Amino acid sequence: MNDSELRTICDYLKPKVFEENAKVVEVGQPLNAMLYIIAGSMQAYLPIRDAREAHPLTSFKTLKKGMFVGEQLLEWAAKTKTFDDQPISFKTVRCCKKVEAFALTVDDLKTLVLSRKIFLMKSKGDV
Template sequence: MNDQALGTICDYLKPKMFKENAQVVEAGQPLNTMLYIIAGSMQAYLPIRAAGEACPSTSFEILEKGMLVGEQLLDWAAKTKTFYDQPVSFKTVRCAEKVEAFALTINDLKTLVVSKDIFQRSSKSEV
């Protein structure tokens, strides 16, 4: 992705605040937003199934300043042809503390791909 495409994406970013313990993404649910963390931290974990119920894993990944949540949306947007095959999250993400982030919604990403051509495609008919 070139600098112009990154600049165009930045124009669509919106500030977002999350409270401590807020659930940001649930495993198995569609990803609607990509987040760039600018302050605070989150925990991402794979749920464990015990007796048919999902329970938090005891091992988790810490996501902090400068890291992304939902970055697979960029890869999906670059490859999708229909936008009907929205990816789902494999992890549950919760805020370990108050978090400030910049958000790029899936609808904004669709708009960027269709109208701004942030990804190289051979023709507009592919989207």
């Protein structure tokens, strides 16, 4: 991604506020937006599958200022041909504290790609 594309994406970012304990995304659900955290913190819970365990294990990761949630949407938007195959979340993310973030929605990504404002290197037929 070049600087021009990055600036274009920044024009589409929208401020979003999540209250403490709010669930941002749940494992198995479609990712609707990519978030860039500017204040507060979130906890990401990643289920770990182990056939030997009766109960699933969970890995935890704290997400803080300067970190992303849903960044895989950029790779998906660059590669998808139809936008019908929206990726799902492999983790559950919940706010530890009130969180302020900038959001880039799936619809905005679709608009940017289809208008050829980002990911200009390849046409959708070449991907």
